[in-house]
Amino acid sequence: MNTRYLPYLLILPSVLFLLLFFGWPVLSAFLLAFREGEGWGLGQFRRMAQDLYFQDALRNTLLLTAVIVPLQVALALGMALLLPRLGGGRDLFLYFWTIPLGISDLAAGIVWLAIFTERGYLNSLLHALGLLDTPTGWLTYEHPTALFLSVVAAEVWRATPLVLLILVAGLQLIPKELIEAAEVFGATPWVRFWRITLPLLKPSLQVALILRTVLAFEVFAVVVALGGRNLPVLAGEAYFWYADYQNPGVAAAYAVLILGISLAATFLYLKALRVREEVYG
Amino acid sequence: MRVWPWLLALAFTLWVLLPIYLIALSAFSPREAVYAWPKAFLPGSLSLETLRFFFGVEGVWRATATSLVVAGLTVAFSLLLGAPAGYALARFPFPGRDAFRVLLILTRAFPIVVLALPLAVLFLRVGLYDTPLGVALVHTALTLPFAVLVSASLFLSIPKELEEAAWTLGCTRTQAFVKVVLPLALPGLAATAIFAFITSWNEVFAASVLTLQNKTLTAYLLTLLDESPLPFKFAGGFFLVVPALVFLFLVRRYLFTLWGISHR
Numbered sequence: 001m002n003t004r005y006l007p008y009l010l011i012l013p014s015v016l017f018l019l020l021f022f023g024w025p026v027l028s029a030f031l032l033a034f035r036e037g038e039g040w041g042l043g044q045f046r047r048m049a050q051d052l053y054f055q056d057a058l059r060n061t062l063l064l065t066a067v068i069v070p071l072q073v074a075l076a077l078g079m080a081l082l083l084p085r086l087g088g089g090r091d092l093f094l095y096f097w098t099i100p101l102g103i104s105d106l107a108a109g110i111v112w113l114a115i116f117t118e119r120g121y122l123n124s125l126l127h128a129l130g131l132l133d134t135p136t137g138w139l140t141y142e143h144p145t146a147l148f149l150s151v152v153a154a155e156v157w158r159a160t161p162l163v164l165l166i167l168v169a170g171l172q173l174i175p176k177e178l179i180e181a182a183e184v185f186g187a188t189p190w191v192r193f194w195r196i197t198l199p200l201l202k203p204s205l206q207v208a209l210i211l212r213t214v215l216a217f218e219v220f221a222v223v224v225a226l227g228g229r230n231l232p233v234l235a236g237e238a239y240f241w242y243a244d245y246q247n248p249g250v251a252a253a254y255a256v257l258i259l260g261i262s263l264a265a266t267f268l269y270l271k272a273l274r275v276r277e278e279v280y281g
Numbered sequence: 282m283r284v285w286p287w288l289l290a291l292a293f294t295l296w297v298l299l300p301i302y303l304i305a306l307s308a309f310s311p312r313e314a315v316y317a318w319p320k321a322f323l324p325g326s327l328s329l330e331t332l333r334f335f336f337g338v339e340g341v342w343r344a345t346a347t348s349l350v351v352a353g354l355t356v357a358f359s360l361l362l363g364a365p366a367g368y369a370l371a372r373f374p375f376p377g378r379d380a381f382r383v384l385l386i387l388t389r390a391f392p393i394v395v396l397a398l399p400l401a402v403l404f405l406r407v408g409l410y411d412t413p414l415g416v417a418l419v420h421t422a423l424t425l426p427f428a429v430l431v432s433a434s435l436f437l438s439i440p441k442e443l444e445e446a447a448w449t450l451g452c453t454r455t456q457a458f459v460k461v462v463l464p465l466a467l468p469g470l471a472a473t474a475i476f477a478f479i480t481s482w483n484e485v486f487a488a489s490v491l492t493l494q495n496k497t498l499t500a501y502l503l504t505l506l507d508e509s510p511l512p513f514k515f516a517g518g519f520f521l522v523v524p525a526l527v528f529l530f531l532v533r534r535y536l537f538t539l540w541g542i543s544h545r
Contacts, residue, residue, distance in 0.1 A: 006373065014363060017425060018384065021396070021421070028402075029395045029398060093293075093294060095533055096294045097297055098529065103483070104483030124322070165536060169537050214391075217392060220485065224503065242398060252398050259391065262391070
């Protein structure tokens with residue numbers, strides 16, 4: 001066998017698979033969403049936008065992302081910077097902190113349901129502290145803020161470890177000499193963090209932000225497990241339009257909207273956190 | 282040594298572990314305890330009643346079996362398609378290699394919601410709708426980019442010289458790969474397989490959209506959420522979490538290869 005063609009032969013199955021099951025569906029989602037009767041048009045989007053749940057779903061999804069992602073990055077950064085100070089306990093703590101990585105969004109939603117439900121552990125704790133007499137349902141339509149915060153708690157708990165791993169991997173790439181040199185020149189820990197660690201961590205931060213934002217825009221099972229449709233989100237609406245209303249067109253319009261904001265966010269991060277070549281010298 | 286980093290680290294650990302403890306406690310409590318007010322934070326009377334009730338509900342075992350089949354197929358597809366491509370990325374500096382890498386990383390920016398809906402429509406037409414194979418194909422679309430990138434970094438970590446030595450000793454390319462490279466890559470490939478397994482086991486949206494009767498466990502639980510009582514949900518949630526715990530223990534050495542590196 002000629003080795004010139006061997007690599008292409010080896011990647012061919014993956015490329016074909018990705019074209020068929022990734023490229024085609026993305027194109028096809030657009031076709032579905034812009035289909036109108038026999039021709040093309042914005043009818044599906046109009047139906048989507050006129051739906052009772054649409055505005056809430058869009059607002060909730062954007063708000064959730066805006067709250068969850070920065071919280072996760074801040075927490076993960078704190079945890080990542082804490083690790084080197086733990087000496088021999090580092091690996092054990094890292095192991096514990098990454099446990100939620102393997103937990104599905106549905107399971108995470110149910111786990112936190114056990115805490116936030118009417119007779120759940122949070123209310124029991126509040127009762128023990130004398131702050132609450134009778135069970136109160138937080139996950140209802142009447143308490144949108146409480147429901148919102150429950151989703152935030154579950155999502156931050158579930159997906160912070162992913163950010164943590166990316167940031168820890170990034171921190172390991174920063175040469176120790178740089179930080180030691182800054183120490184020799186009398187830079188305080190605060191200055192060292194802002195002037196050395198954070199700028200050099202930019203590539204990892206970028207990756208973590210893109211990944212988490214895209215995933216946050218499609219938040220679904222956590223929300224459904226905690227509050228059903230009491231807190232509408234975009235991916236949830238796509239599901240309900242497809243499964244309950246049997247309308248793939250409007251569902252596809254939701255999907256295209258999610259894709260649109262995902263790509264816009266990715267583009268923004270790439271622009272705003274541009275990694276300049278000279279950072280690497 | 283100062284104390285506050287340890288206190289902080291313990292607080293983070295408690296934050297991660299406490300919810301898992303509470304769902305386990307709920308799953309192993311009898312029915313009355315699940316509905317009790319106020320709830321006890323320490324196990325009073327442990328029982329298997331709630332879990333037994335969960336597994337006694339019609340369809341749970343079947344959905345579990347479907348989940349296992351789908352995850353198994355996903356693992357097989359990911360490795361069979363992904364490992365050769367990873368080997369190509371690691372060993373050959375061929376034109377188009379960077380483009381292929383970019384294509385793989387680009388897939389991360391696309392939400393699964395976009396894949397699942399058109400594929401459901403397509404699968405209805407070609408007879409793959411509501412089959413484990415159809416769900417496994419979509420799950421493979423999610424795991425394949427990972428499998429390629431992770432196996433590439435695995436093969437890169439195996440010195441090329443070992444392979445070349447085997448060639449000079451009379452092995453063909455294939456023999457050298459099977460006898461020298463594969464045994465060394467096996468633990469890492471196993472970790473990749475477990476990763477694909479858990480991704481498939483956990484996935485909810487595509488599995489829900491692509492099935493009707495033959496639901497995976499997550500999809501089945503999702504349809505039952507509205508009508509099922511709390512003990513059922515808690516037992517189900519706990520049962521979903523268990524493989525995740527086992528999985529993380531098995532792949533702990535490869536955490537960074539699986540998540541840290543593959544995102545670059």
